[in-house]
Amino acid sequence: MNTGNVSYEQLRWSCACLALALIPHLPSLPLWIPLTVAASGAIRLVLAARGRGPPPQVLRLGIAAAAVVLLFLQYRTFNGISAGTALLALMGGLKLLETKTNRDVYVLILMVYFLSLSALLVGDSFWLFGYLVGVCWLTTATLLRLTVSGRGPDWRASLIYSARVLLHAMPLALVLWLFFPRFSSPLWQIPDNGRRASSGLSDTLSPGDITDLALSDEIAFRVRFTGSVPPPSERYWRGPVLHDFDGHTWRRDIQGFATPPALPPEGASYNYTVSIEPNRHNWVFVLDWPAQWDLPHGALTGDYMLVQPTPLLRLTDVAVTSRTRLAAAGALGAMTRQRDTGLPGGPNPRARDLALRLRGANPADGDFVRAVLGLFHNEPFYYTLTPPALADNSVDGFLFDSRRGYCGHYASAFAVLMRAAGIPARVVTGYVGGTLNRFADYWIVRQSSAHAWDEIWIDGRGWLRVDPTAAIAPERVERGLHQDPGADDYASIDLPGTSNWFADLRLRLDAFQQFWREHILQFDQASQLSLLSWLKISVPNESKLALVLAANLALALVWLTWQVRREILPRTHDAVVGAYERLCARLATVALPRMPHEGAEAYAARVAARRPDLAAVVTSLCRRYTALRYGACCSRADAVQFAAAVRAFRPRDFRGS
Amino acid sequence: MTAKPLSGLLRAAGMRFRAWAARRHGRDALPAIILSRRIYILPTRYGLMLAALVVAMLIAGLNYNSNLGLAFAFLMASLAVVAMHHCHRNLLGLKVDIESQIDAFAGSQAALRFALRNDSILDRRDIEIRCTIETTGAQGSGMQSVPAKAQMQDVVGLPVARRGVIRLGQFEMHTRYPFGWFHAWTYVYAPLTVFAAPRPHGIRPLPPAAAAAGAAAVSEIRGEEDFAGLRAYEPGMPLKHMAWKVLARGAEPAVRSYSSLGADPEWLDWHVLGDLPPEARLSQLCRWILDREAAGRPYALRLPRMEIAPAIGPAHRAACLRALAALKVG
Numbered sequence: 001m002n003t004g005n006v007s008y009e010q011l012r013w014s015c016a017c018l019a020l021a022l023i024p025h026l027p028s029l030p031l032w033i034p035l036t037v038a039a040s041g042a043i044r045l046v047l048a049a050r051g052r053g054p055p056p057q058v059l060r061l062g063i064a065a066a067a068v069v070l071l072f073l074q075y076r077t078f079n080g081i082s083a084g085t086a087l088l089a090l091m092g093g094l095k096l097l098e099t100k101t102n103r104d105v106y107v108l109i110l111m112v113y114f115l116s117l118s119a120l121l122v123g124d125s126f127w128l129f130g131y132l133v134g135v136c137w138l139t140t141a142t143l144l145r146l147t148v149s150g151r152g153p154d155w156r157a158s159l160i161y162s163a164r165v166l167l168h169a170m171p172l173a174l175v176l177w178l179f180f181p182r183f184s185s186p187l188w189q190i191p192d193n194g195r196r197a198s199s200g201l202s203d204t205l206s207p208g209d210i211t212d213l214a215l216s217d218e219i220a221f222r223v224r225f226t227g228s229v230p231p232p233s234e235r236y237w238r239g240p241v242l243h244d245f246d247g248h249t250w251r252r253d254i255q256g257f258a259t260p261p262a263l264p265p266e267g268a269s270y271n272y273t274v275s276i277e278p279n280r281h282n283w284v285f286v287l288d289w290p291a292q293w294d295l296p297h298g299a300l301t302g303d304y305m306l307v308q309p310t311p312l313l314r315l316t317d318v319a320v321t322s323r324t325r326l327a328a329a330g331a332l333g334a335m336t337r338q339r340d341t342g343l344p345g346g347p348n349p350r351a352r353d354l355a356l357r358l359r360g361a362n363p364a365d366g367d368f369v370r371a372v373l374g375l376f377h378n379e380p381f382y383y384t385l386t387p388p389a390l391a392d393n394s395v396d397g398f399l400f401d402s403r404r405g406y407c408g409h410y411a412s413a414f415a416v417l418m419r420a421a422g423i424p425a426r427v428v429t430g431y432v433g434g435t436l437n438r439f440a441d442y443w444i445v446r447q448s449s450a451h452a453w454d455e456i457w458i459d460g461r462g463w464l465r466v467d468p469t470a471a472i473a474p475e476r477v478e479r480g481l482h483q484d485p486g487a488d489d490y491a492s493i494d495l496p497g498t499s500n501w502f503a504d505l506r507l508r509l510d511a512f513q514q515f516w517r518e519h520i521l522q523f524d525q526a527s528q529l530s531l532l533s534w535l536k537i538s539v540p541n542e543s544k545l546a547l548v549l550a551a552n553l554a555l556a557l558v559w560l561t562w563q564v565r566r567e568i569l570p571r572t573h574d575a576v577v578g579a580y581e582r583l584c585a586r587l588a589t590v591a592l593p594r595m596p597h598e599g600a601e602a603y604a605a606r607v608a609a610r611r612p613d614l615a616a617v618v619t620s621l622c623r624r625y626t627a628l629r630y631g632a633c634c635s636r637a638d639a640v641q642f643a644a645a646v647r648a649f650r651p652r653d654f655r656g657s
Numbered sequence: 658m659t660a661k662p663l664s665g666l667l668r669a670a671g672m673r674f675r676a677w678a679a680r681r682h683g684r685d686a687l688p689a690i691i692l693s694r695r696i697y698i699l700p701t702r703y704g705l706m707l708a709a710l711v712v713a714m715l716i717a718g719l720n721y722n723s724n725l726g727l728a729f730a731f732l733m734a735s736l737a738v739v740a741m742h743h744c745h746r747n748l749l750g751l752k753v754d755i756e757s758q759i760d761a762f763a764g765s766q767a768a769l770r771f772a773l774r775n776d777s778i779l780d781r782r783d784i785e786i787r788c789t790i791e792t793t794g795a796q797g798s799g800m801q802s803v804p805a806k807a808q809m810q811d812v813v814g815l816p817v818a819r820r821g822v823i824r825l826g827q828f829e830m831h832t833r834y835p836f837g838w839f840h841a842w843t844y845v846y847a848p849l850t851v852f853a854a855p856r857p858h859g860i861r862p863l864p865p866a867a868a869a870a871g872a873a874a875v876s877e878i879r880g881e882e883d884f885a886g887l888r889a890y891e892p893g894m895p896l897k898h899m900a901w902k903v904l905a906r907g908a909e910p911a912v913r914s915y916s917s918l919g920a921d922p923e924w925l926d927w928h929v930l931g932d933l934p935p936e937a938r939l940s941q942l943c944r945w946i947l948d949r950e951a952a953g954r955p956y957a958l959r960l961p962r963m964e965i966a967p968a969i970g971p972a973h974r975a976a977c978l979r980a981l982a983a984l985k986v987g
Contacts, residue, residue, distance in 0.1 A: 118717070520725070
């Protein structure tokens, strides 16, 4: 093996590998790290191009020390994915700076491999995986170029060779991946929290603050229904329930958290699985009203939120059964009633006056609710995603002055009016609707479907959902009200005459992504055990899994050995010679074996003389053989035809004259 | 500090392993075919680094419960296994043959010529052949790649310090291709003899008693009848023996050489150098032999208990030099 110094070309390719492995990390690294790495690479390359070695050691150590101190100041730790990746990236760049011998490049290449892996610990898309396997391919080819002495294979041959090595590795890797035991809990506590986790829906609502609600197309979660799908008017995905209002912001009731819900759900049930994207919160979006769920530490709060103690930092699948109603209730608990009718005394005096006025005109609860909704419908209230900012008394400002807002404004104002009139009310945030992916039969709920609505307590009927946003007259909806539960969701509507190939493509891609999620990313011990039962192994358990792993590993290794040996064996027979030998063997069965000295033409002549009945066929076959074997033209198709003709040739024993 | 006892331990383990492998294989017939039962393989330092990396990847993948991370870690592990197979097969099925007797001069390198034949359809790269003189520890190695369906010669330069007959019982073939993560090797147990002739050295002329008679006789007797063949021209050869016709055909310059039969040759005699120490006498004899070969004059060699009859030509030269190499003095 050559142990000498690296050439400029090898250095260049090592730089390229490091750069490619760093690309997936770019969004999460502080800018100075990739810049430092790039500068190191550039300096080293310039020096190498002038035929000089690495910069002096004092300088390198100085840079390394400064970089590590900076890194520590930035992260305050070297532990965890983010800090570890940053450190590794930095070390890779500095290693590049001091690269001189092959040994340095070996170390650098191991760093490149590990950087690829750490990108996969954070990201999880199919494309990222494919990209990193590609990086691995190129890196392996670089390594090959490095280790071969003298004039080794050129780049093309190196890439072909390392592709072949990777292909040989695939079956073994697949077996390991399928059957290697998975742990249900991590080996030790992960210090990082999910960097990828999106903010999603927060657990406060202050509609006065936001003046431009970004409609993100990010996916919040996906839902697969088993059995019947609820009608659009029932597809309200319940998230945080807000009780405490200080005149400006709605918050959750942290004290009332632990109390179990009072009323059991009943009525028709819907079964579905919610696949939640990673986020920093700990609640699961469910339909009203969750009755059963499959979440290890999940529990219902007193206001029917499905929560778990820790954030949902990973992709999580939760199977839920929801039922359409709560059991008919008697009276609301005094504490709850007090909480859900409470309003701060100072702010929004005009709203409270309005509520009392309407209440006076409509003493019945139902009439009062209809009156308030009628107000939203008849008065010039507009739905807009760019409402004006509202200062203090935001509800007053919205109801009497601006009259422009999105779901949060309406839900907030509605709840205030209800409470002012003594009807218990709470604001519910979540998502509404969803898009059916008709290619894979599941529903996509995007961040843009976020919504807020209210629940009010009517004595004798219990908690009822009211969506005040739906009351706005359609002509006053300025844009982007996807949440209208009266219509189906926008992306699933096939507009006649419009070309929606793009939407189709998007849905197909998402279907693939969901497949990737369900079958690759979420592959776990349960999937392994069901794989065993699919393999017809009775009573699958972990020890059987280990046995299957061992057996399959043995198979894969035997295959590998065979494959690797097969490539070095000389090809003794090509198809044409094999077919000719078969022809001779068949003729030997009718007592006309070919003599060792006989060429094809002579043999054919002898056969023709002895067996005139076979003369035509044998002469033609032998002529074709000669042409194929010794002639200039020999296409693959001709050889195949010749072999087929020989197979079809079945001489019989000569009978009669 | 710790490196010394460790490397000593490793060397001792290596010796025992070699002894075990030698007992296991027995003698080889040449050409030897490298079969899989005689190929040994171990990870290199870089292979151990890779193993540590794969373990770290596996722990990371398991700890972060990342199926893609695990897939990548398993891919790397499988890559290492495939690399091991490829390293092993780089030696597999090679045919190796060797010239079993090699001539050399003390103080230079013996050129051991190995013929490597690759009958497979796959190129074999970076096959290193190593020879070791066990008594002195001198080592020589040569690296060669053998394309598919081809034969290549690998020349190993083995430094020989002292005159003598060196017998090697074995040689080794090593490879680290591909990736340098693994090191596969094999031993071939075939006898190999290096005749290290004394270093040609000495400025003494041949004593006239022997020289004069011989030289005169040769120049008189030489004639066309005794023509023995053509030899490559070297500077200093008499121009009158130049084979001009050969040169005119565009071939390498050559001189006609003549059979020494019937001539009165020069006797290169060990005993006329009685005043020199033995190795110096051998060096002087060697010098004389080479000079006479270059000049195309027949010569004979007289050593204690041994004589080589007069002649000229490569075979005669080799016989004389081997006699010098093998001579036991003192």
